[in-house]
Amino acid sequence: MSRLTGVGVSSGRASGPVARVAEALPEPPATPAPEDPAAEAARIRPAADAVAEQLFGRAARVEGDAKAVLETTAAMAADPALISQAEQLVAGRSLPAPRAVHEAANGFADALRAAGGYMAERARDVQDVRDRIVAELLGVTPPGVPELSGPSVLVARDLAPADTADLDPDLVLALVTEEGGPTSHTAILARALGIPAVVAVRGVLAATDAVGASVDGDTGTVEISDQPVTARAAERAAAVEWSGTGTTADGHPVKVLANVGSAADARAAVGTGAQGVGLFRTEFCYLAASDEPSVETQRAAYAEVLTPFAGKPVVVRTLDAGADKPLAFLDMGVEPNPALGVRGVRVSFDRPDVLDRQLEAIAGAAADSGVEVSVMAPMVATADEAAWFAARVRAAGLQRAGVMIEVPAAALSTAEILAAVDFVSIGTNDLAQYVFAADRMTGALAELNDPWQPALLRLLDIVGRAGAELGKPVGVCGEAAADPRLAGVLAGLGVTSLSMGASAVPAVGAALAGHPLAAFRQAAQAALAAPTSARAREAANAVLGG
Numbered sequence: 001m002s003r004l005t006g007v008g009v010s011s012g013r014a015s016g017p018v019a020r021v022a023e024a025l026p027e028p029p030a031t032p033a034p035e036d037p038a039a040e041a042a043r044i045r046p047a048a049d050a051v052a053e054q055l056f057g058r059a060a061r062v063e064g065d066a067k068a069v070l071e072t073t074a075a076m077a078a079d080p081a082l083i084s085q086a087e088q089l090v091a092g093r094s095l096p097a098p099r100a101v102h103e104a105a106n107g108f109a110d111a112l113r114a115a116g117g118y119m120a121e122r123a124r125d126v127q128d129v130r131d132r133i134v135a136e137l138l139g140v141t142p143p144g145v146p147e148l149s150g151p152s153v154l155v156a157r158d159l160a161p162a163d164t165a166d167l168d169p170d171l172v173l174a175l176v177t178e179e180g181g182p183t184s185h186t187a188i189l190a191r192a193l194g195i196p197a198v199v200a201v202r203g204v205l206a207a208t209d210a211v212g213a214s215v216d217g218d219t220g221t222v223e224i225s226d227q228p229v230t231a232r233a234a235e236r237a238a239a240v241e242w243s244g245t246g247t248t249a250d251g252h253p254v255k256v257l258a259n260v261g262s263a264a265d266a267r268a269a270v271g272t273g274a275q276g277v278g279l280f281r282t283e284f285c286y287l288a289a290s291d292e293p294s295v296e297t298q299r300a301a302y303a304e305v306l307t308p309f310a311g312k313p314v315v316v317r318t319l320d321a322g323a324d325k326p327l328a329f330l331d332m333g334v335e336p337n338p339a340l341g342v343r344g345v346r347v348s349f350d351r352p353d354v355l356d357r358q359l360e361a362i363a364g365a366a367a368d369s370g371v372e373v374s375v376m377a378p379m380v381a382t383a384d385e386a387a388w389f390a391a392r393v394r395a396a397g398l399q400r401a402g403v404m405i406e407v408p409a410a411a412l413s414t415a416e417i418l419a420a421v422d423f424v425s426i427g428t429n430d431l432a433q434y435v436f437a438a439d440r441m442t443g444a445l446a447e448l449n450d451p452w453q454p455a456l457l458r459l460l461d462i463v464g465r466a467g468a469e470l471g472k473p474v475g476v477c478g479e480a481a482a483d484p485r486l487a488g489v490l491a492g493l494g495v496t497s498l499s500m501g502a503s504a505v506p507a508v509g510a511a512l513a514g515h516p517l518a519a520f521r522q523a524a525q526a527a528l529a530a531p532t533s534a535r536a537r538e539a540a541n542a543v544l545g546g
C-alpha cells in the first residue's frame, strides 16, 4: 500500500480494482521505410481483423444503441477499401504500416466530413477505428476509456469532456487523475455523476504496478496497492433537510439553482428541489458532434433539458466552445494559447450566423417547454461585447439577456456591462484562472484556483456592489457556488442567486437558511480582509461558527 495525495473534487469514499485510461497515440512517423514492404503490408489485414473481432465481441455483450454503434464501428475496421488503400500506401510510398493506416483512414474521414450530415458524424468513428488498428500494429493499448469488465477505479492523466460524459456511474467507482484542477471539467462532471474523484495526484501514472486503489474524494487521498482490492462503491451522503426556497434566516432571498448539461442532469436537479437553472451548458450537448446541429435538432435537444423546469427560471448559455471544450464544428484552428484565444462569445464575432441559429433554437425550446428563459454569453470582456450580444438576443425575440463575468476586465466593468444587459452571472472557475494566470486544468496550480482566494473575492465584491447599485441580479454559477460555507459569503457580497451541480443544492440551501444576511455580510468582510485563502476560510468560520 502506498498513499498519494491530490485535490479531492467530488466527495465520497470508494475502492476497487484499477482500470487505466490509455493516452492518445502520437501520430505514427512516416519513416523508416520498411525493409520488406510486402511483409509490412501483410500485417495490416490481420490487425484490422483483430480489431473488428474485439468490437463484434463487445457488441455481442450489450444491447440497444451501444450494440448498433459497436457493430457499425467493427464493420468499419474490417472495411476492405480501408485495408487495401493502406496496403497500397505501404507498397507505393514505402510507408510503415501504422502510418499507412493513419493516412488511409484520414482520407476516408475527410471524405465523410465533406459529404456532411449523417456521413460527417461517422468521421469520428473512422478515427476511432484508425487508432485501434494503429495500436494493434504497435502492440499497445488503444487510447481512451477501456471497456470495463466490472466496477473499477479509473486512473487517467486527465479525461476529455466527451470521455467523462460517457462514464457509467455503475461501473466507475471513483476517478483519479494526475492532472486537472478543482474547476476542470473532469471535476465538474464527476460531481454531476456523483463519482468520488481526486485530481492532481502526482505520481499516480508512474505507479504502474497498482492493481487496486482506495479513493477518498473528501480528503484527496488515494491509497494504491499492488494487491487486488475488493470493489466498494461510495455510500450516498445522508440527505440534508432544506425547505426548497433559497433564503437567509431573516428572509433575504438568494435563489438556489442548478447547473445542467443534459436532460439527465435536469431531471436529477428537479429532484433536489432546485428553484430553476442558473447555467445550462449547451456545448455539453455537442462535444461529440462533427457538424453544426440544425435548428430543429438543437430545439428538440434544448427542450428536453428545459421541460423538467416548466414554469421556472432557466438561464441558457450560448455555446462556450474553445480551450478545454473544443467543438469540431467551431474549430478556430491551432492557437498558441487556447484559453486566451478565440473562445466563448469571441467565436460568435467570427460566426454570428451560428449564434443566430442557436438563439432561434433556444426561443423555440423555451416556447415548447414553458420555462422562463434568459440567455447569457460566455467569456465577455467589455461592455461593447455585452451590448452586441444583447442586441442579437433581442433580435431573436428573446427578452432577457445577460453575460458571464469570467474575465477580470469584465468584473472591473460590471457597472457598464449591467447598463447593457439584464443580469450577470459570475463564472468563478474561469475568473480564478484568469485573475491568477493559473490554468484550471493544471493540477500543480490547484491552490491558486481555490475560490476562497481573497483576490478573487475582492473582484466578486466589485461585481456584487455594482449589481446592488443598479438593482440588477448578480449570480454565481462557477464551482464556488457549490461550497455551502462560501455560499453565505457570496450572499454577503451581494450575490442574488447561486447555481451549482445538483448534488450540492440541498446543502447550499440549508447553509443559506442558517444565518441572517448581516452575519453573511460580516463573514464576507472578514474573508475579504484575509491575506490567504486558508485565513479567509478561518475568518468566515470565526463569524459563522464551525
Ligand SMILES: C=C(OP(=O)(O)O)C(=O)O
Pocket: 279, 281, 320, 406, 426, 427, 428, 429, 430, 431, 477, 478, 479
Ligand atoms: C461556470 C463557468 O463556466 P465553465 O466552467 O463552463 O467554463 C466558470 O467558468 O465558472
Ligand SMILES: [Mg+2]
Pocket: 378, 406, 427, 429, 430
Ligand atoms: Mg467558464
